[in-house]
Amino acid sequence: MRPFKIGVELPITEEKGFPGTPRWADILAMSKRVEELGLDSIWIEDHLIFEHPDQGFQGVWDCWSLLAAIAAVTTRVEIAPLVSCVSFRNPALLAKIADTVDEISGGRLILGLGAGWNEVEYRQFGFPYDHRVGRFEEALQIIHGLLHNGAIDFEGKYHVARECELRPRGPRPGGDAPHIPILLGTIGERMLGLTARYADQWNGYFSHTGNSAAGLAPLREKVDAACRAIGRDPATLARTATALVSLTGKPVHGGTELWNRNLLTGSTEEIAAALRAYADEGISHLQVWLEPNTLEGLELFAPVVELLDKG
Numbered sequence: 001m002r003p004f005k006i007g008v009e010l011p012i013t014e015e016k017g018f019p020g021t022p023r024w025a026d027i028l029a030m031s032k033r034v035e036e037l038g039l040d041s042i043w044i045e046d047h048l049i050f051e052h053p054d055q056g057f058q059g060v061w062d063c064w065s066l067l068a069a070i071a072a073v074t075t076r077v078e079i080a081p082l083v084s085c086v087s088f089r090n091p092a093l094l095a096k097i098a099d100t101v102d103e104i105s106g107g108r109l110i111l112g113l114g115a116g117w118n119e120v121e122y123r124q125f126g127f128p129y130d131h132r133v134g135r136f137e138e139a140l141q142i143i144h145g146l147l148h149n150g151a152i153d154f155e156g157k158y159h160v161a162r163e164c165e166l167r168p169r170g171p172r173p174g175g176d177a178p179h180i181p182i183l184l185g186t187i188g189e190r191m192l193g194l195t196a197r198y199a200d201q202w203n204g205y206f207s208h209t210g211n212s213a214a215g216l217a218p219l220r221e222k223v224d225a226a227c228r229a230i231g232r233d234p235a236t237l238a239r240t241a242t243a244l245v246s247l248t249g250k251p252v253h254g255g256t257e258l259w260n261r262n263l264l265t266g267s268t269e270e271i272a273a274a275l276r277a278y279a280d281e282g283i284s285h286l287q288v289w290l291e292p293n294t295l296e297g298l299e300l301f302a303p304v305v306e307l308l309d310k311g
Contacts, residue, residue, distance in 0.1 A: 001311035003279035007041025008034060008298070009082055009242070009289045012061040013050065015254040017293030021059075024069070026294075031070050033298050034077060039305065041078040041110070042070055043287050046085050048121040053256060064097050071105035079105055082242065082287060083112035083185050083203070087127050091139035092161045095146040102180050103170035111147070112183040112203065113140065115191065133190055134158065144198045147180050183240065187219055192226035201238040201285070211244050211262040213277035220282065241283045245271060246291040247300040253292065263291070272307035 010030050011018035018026065034042055046063035063081050070079050079101075086094060102109040115136035116122070122129040138156040145152035146166040150173065154161045172178050184195040185203035195202050202223050209215030216239075224234040244252065244263055251260040264274050278286050290297040 002305075002309050003276055003311070004283055005040035005078075005285040006275075006305065006308065007039055007043055007078065007285070007287050008301070009043040009045070009287055009293075010034075011293040012044050012063070012066060013047070013254075014058045014060070015052075015055060016050070016058055017253055017255070017289065017291060019253055019292075019294075022061075024066075027066060027070070028073060030295055030298060031074055031077075033295060035074055037298060037302050037305065039077065041080065041285070041287070042074070043080050043082040043112075044070075046081045046083065046088070046114075047118060048088065048125050050118065051120045052254065055254060058254065064101065067109075068101050068104055071101050071108065074105075074108075076108075078108045078110055080110035080183065081112045083114035083183065085116040086113055086136050086139040086143070087116040087122065087132060088125070091142040091159055092146060092152075092164050092166075094139075095143045095166055098143075098180060099147065099166060099170040102172060107171040109180055110183055110201065111143075111180050112185065113143070114185055131158065133188075136191075137194055140194055140198050144182065147182070181238075187222065189222075189226075192222060193229070195223070196226040196230050196232050196237065199237065201240055203287075204239070204241045204283075206242050206244050206262075206289075207258060209241060211264055213241075213274070213281050213283075216241060216278070216281040216283070238284050239282050240285040240287065241278055241281075242287045242289065243275065243278070244289050244291070245275075245301070245304075247271075247297055247304075248291065250291060252289070255291075268303045268307060272304045275304070276308060 011022045014021050047060045050058040098111050115132045135158045138159045142154050142161045151165045152161050153163050181200035183201035184199040187208050204219050227234040246263045246265040249265045
């Protein structure tokens with residue numbers, strides 16, 4: 001009776017949702033509890049550092065190292081970056097990393113990809129910030145080609161992958177067989193065009209929806225229009241969304257004003273009803289950021305999931 005797949009975004013950043021620094025022991029315990037509670041997926045962000053307007057810098061663990069570790073200690077849940085910034089890694093190497101993590105997980109990876117936005121991490125770690133969509137478009141062609149076909153010969157303005165082969169292959173070898181699903185989270189016209197052409201799933205993040213199912217309607221039309229523009233049936237692009245849920249009524253620990261503007265909160269029944277509304281907007285997979293983003297938060301969220309499962 002569950003109206004959609006539902007997963008949680010785990011904390012990997014200093015003082016963001018989790019008090020202090022989430023250690024691997026904390027992430028491990030939460031990952032195992034997610035599976036025990038019957039949730040469908042685990043998601044983590046891909047950043048290098050944040051600059052909080054009030055708190056200064058917030059460090060972040062490496063996304064792909066943690067995804068590999070989570071893949072090894074879980075058996076059922078899907079795992080995914082939300083989303084992996086292609087600017088931080090050579091695109092052919094990123095395809096190799098994704099295929100390897102998919103192998104570790106036994107075919108449970110969703111490859112969330114994005115063009116990046118947080119300029120401070122580009123500056124600190126030495127990545128170019130210019131032409132991010134142009135760089136992303138080339139990178140996406142390489143990643144898509146390697147994951148679908150196992151090989152590509154590509155030379156662009158920003159990226160090169162000459163006679164590149166992806167070997168060995170993970171459990172989803174591409175070609176006519178199933179492949180690692182690619183998810184793009186975007187609302188820009190150019191990026192939506194790439195979503196329609198290359199993605200299997202689209203994500204509407206809470207900052208784009210106003211943290212409300214009602215905010216999905218205008219975005220859905222944009223996504224549908226992008227699909228129709230290239231002759232793709234919009235129904236073939238799965239829709240996902242992310243919601244912020246405060247289980248205690250408190251603001252997100254270490255969150256910015258944007259994060260705390262429209263927090264979804266209330267009784268167990270009210271939260272379940274608000275989340276169920278996402279299914280009415282065509283969402284097939286919902287990611288939730290919990291406050292508190294701790295083991296305690298998972299326990300507080302369990303009754304909400306039980307209500308969702310009752311239909």
